[in-house]
Amino acid sequence: SQQGEEDPQALSIQEGENATMNCSYKTSINNLQWYRQNSGRGLVHLILIRSNEREKHSGRLRVTLDTSKKSSSLLITASRAADTASYFCATETSGSRLTFGEGTQLTVNP
Amino acid sequence: DAGITQSPRHKVTETGTPVTLRCHQTENHRYMYWYRQDPGHGLRLIHYSYGVKDTDKGEVSDGYSVSRSKTEDFLLTLESATSSQTSVYFCAISESGRTTGELFFGEGSRLTVL
Numbered sequence: 001s002q003q004g005e006e007d008p009q010a011l012s013i014q015e016g017e018n019a020t021m022n023c024s025y026k027t028s029i030n031n032l033q034w035y036r037q038n039s040g041r042g043l044v045h046l047i048l049i050r051s052n053e054r055e056k057h058s059g060r061l062r063v064t065l066d067t068s069k070k071s072s073s074l075l076i077t078a079s080r081a082a083d084t085a086s087y088f089c090a091t092e093t094s095g096s097r098l099t100f101g102e103g104t105q106l107t108v109n110p
Numbered sequence: 111d112a113g114i115t116q117s118p119r120h121k122v123t124e125t126g127t128p129v130t131l132r133c134h135q136t137e138n139h140r141y142m143y144w145y146r147q148d149p150g151h152g153l154r155l156i157h158y159s160y161g162v163k164d165t166d167k168g169e170v171s172d173g174y175s176v177s178r179s180k181t182e183d184f185l186l187t188l189e190s191a192t193s194s195q196t197s198v199y200f201c202a203i204s205e206s207g208r209t210t211g212e213l214f215f216g217e218g219s220r221l222t223v224l
Contacts (some may be wrong), residue, residue: 042114042200042215043153088152090213097143097168097215100153101129 004032004089012107017107019105023089024069031066033090033098034074043088046060048072053087113137114216116201120134122222128184129188133201135181136212139206141166142184144176146197153200191223 007022023032031050035043049056049065049072056063062075076083086103093099113136133142145168155168158177162177166178173195175187190196198220202213211218 001216043202043211043213043219045214048212062148096154097153097158099155099169100145102150 001017004091004099006087006089006101006104008104009102010082010089010105010107012109014109015079015081017079017108019106019108021074021084021087021106023072023091023101025072025089025091026070027093028067029091029093031092032063032072033092034061034063034072035088035100037086037088039067039085039102046087076106079106081108081110086106113134114201114203114214115217116199116219118150119217120170120220123191125192125221126190127199128160129191129199129221131199131221132185133186133216135184137203137204137205137214138181139177139205139214142178142183142202143188143202144184145200145202146170146195147200147218148197156186156199183211188212188221191221195221196223197221199206 004023004025033048034046037043045061047058049063060077065072086105088103090098090100115134117132140193144156147153154170156174159165159178177185198218200218201216204213
């Protein structure tokens with residue numbers, strides 16, 4: 001069963017706009033991670049947020065975590081065509097390994 | 111980029127044949143993982159290893175076996191391939207202990223079982 005579920009499944013925006021993707025999960029977590037996957041390539045780690053953290057930034061990325069709602073969001077500001085990719089959240093619960101959601105396909109139009 | 115090499119990158123085989131996928135790392139990371147990626151399912155963990163000769167099952171381990179005789183190599187074997195095992199297989203590594211931490215992924219091996 002999927003622990004994390006991303007929303008929306010697909011998102012299309014114009015270059016320069018912000019992109020927001022959401023992840024919901026079902027059980028308590030140790031940490032939540034976001035990954036990016038370009039077409040035909042492996043996943044690349046973007047950011048990790050621990051269960052006792054509420055917000056983290058990395059460059060144009062901002063991740064929030066609301067453990068009361070069991071949800072996280074990934075915000076990409078000032079998007080670029082090169083940000084076109086699939087984005088996955090992955091959750092780690094106690095005693096288990098990372099569980100990935102199905103991903104959000106982001107398309108940034110020039 | 112993390113030094114992870116998967117081979118073969120593409121393979122077409124017939125139902126009932128054995129298949130072995132290899133993952134080789136040059137990072138000396140302790141943990142290695144095999145995932146499969148399918149439309150509508152995201153990535154699902156098949157098996158993982160936490161050291162030489164130490165392996166454990168993941169979410170979808172039926173029909174797969176693994177071996178790790180050296181730190182740098184993690185092999186995934188399909189003893190008798192089935193069409194349901196057509197997928198893209200990803201190897202990943204991590205160095206952390208109590209928590210998984212950041213995973214580094216290989217480029218994937220696309221397997222088609224006819």
